[in-house]
Every structure is written in C-alpha cells, then in structure tokens.
Amino acid sequence: METARERVYPLIANGVIILMILKHILSPSQDLELYFFFLGILISTMVCIVLAIVNFKASIHMLAISGLCMFFIALSIHYSININATIALMFLLIGVIATSRLHEKAHNYIELIIGLFIGFIPQLILINYWL
Known part of the structure; x- marks a missing residue:
C-alpha cells in the first residue's frame, strides 16, 4: 500500500480478527502466554491504525517480526529454555526485513524504527502479566 490512508481498513479488519x-x-486460563502475545498484537495494531489515520506509515513488517522476537525472548526466560539460535535468527530476520524494506523504498529509517518499537514495546509491557 502506497499511502498510510490505504492501511486503515486492512488494519481494522486485522484488529477485528485478532479480537x-x-x-x-x-x-487466559488455558494459554496465558499466547493470550498475552495476541493482546500485544492487538495493541500494536491499534497503534498502527491511529498512526495511519494521522497519515504516518509505520512498517507493519517490522512491527510483526519485532513482536515475535520479543515473545520468543520472553518464552525463553519464562520456561528457562535455551532457544538462543531461534532468537539469533529472529534478530537476523529483523535486519533482513529492514534492509529489504529500505531497498524496495517502501519505508524510510524512521518508519522502520517506529514499526520496530510498536511491535516490541507492547510485548515488553505485557510480559509483566504472564512472566
């Protein structure tokens, strides 16, 4: 999608599906970790909707991969398991996705960094409720 305004309706549809x-x-009683992961995705989606309404195009690709990376880090801590290779792969994918978005001229640096933080921060905040 070329403009930020074109993202509003697909993001709303995504939010409804996540809801x-x-x-x-x-x-929350059965799948506490997964419940809060999807709640973080919903929060990230709502922030993206607000940004799209004010005509800012944050990178949804970066949002998704950074949220997933933070979730894997939290799972590693919560279950005391060594998934360092997976976490390293996630960081590599963050770099690959950021590079590809810049190469395709789909985003600039600011949009990528904002997308990274929009995905990362809700997961980080919600860790307090399940970790």
Whole structure:
C-alpha cells in the first residue's frame, strides 16, 4: 500500500480478527502466554491504525517480526529454555526485513524504527502479566 490512508481498513479488519481470536479461541486460563502475545498484537495494531489515520506509515513488517522476537525472548526466560539460535535468527530476520524494506523504498529509517518499537514495546509491557 502506497499511502498510510490505504492501511486503515486492512488494519481494522486485522484488529477485528485478532479480537475474535482473543474472545472466542484463546482464554487466559488455558494459554496465558499466547493470550498475552495476541493482546500485544492487538495493541500494536491499534497503534498502527491511529498512526495511519494521522497519515504516518509505520512498517507493519517490522512491527510483526519485532513482536515475535520479543515473545520468543520472553518464552525463553519464562520456561528457562535455551532457544538462543531461534532468537539469533529472529534478530537476523529483523535486519533482513529492514534492509529489504529500505531497498524496495517502501519505508524510510524512521518508519522502520517506529514499526520496530510498536511491535516490541507492547510485548515488553505485557510480559509483566504472564512472566
């Protein structure tokens, strides 16, 4: 999508789907970690909607990969398991995705960094509720 305004309706649809997953599929009593992961995705999506409405195009690719990376880090801490190779791969993918978005001229540096933080910070904040 070329402009930020074109992202509003797909992001709203994504938010509705995530909300339905949280409401009807996941429950905090059964899948606590996954529930809060999807809640973080919902928060990130809502922030992206607000930014798209004010005509700022944050990188949704960076949002997704950074949120997933933070979730893997939290899972590693929570279960005391060594998934360092997976976490290293996630950081490599963050770099590859950022490079590809710059190469394709789909985003600038600021949009990539904002997308990175929009994905990372909600997951980091929600760790306090399940870790």
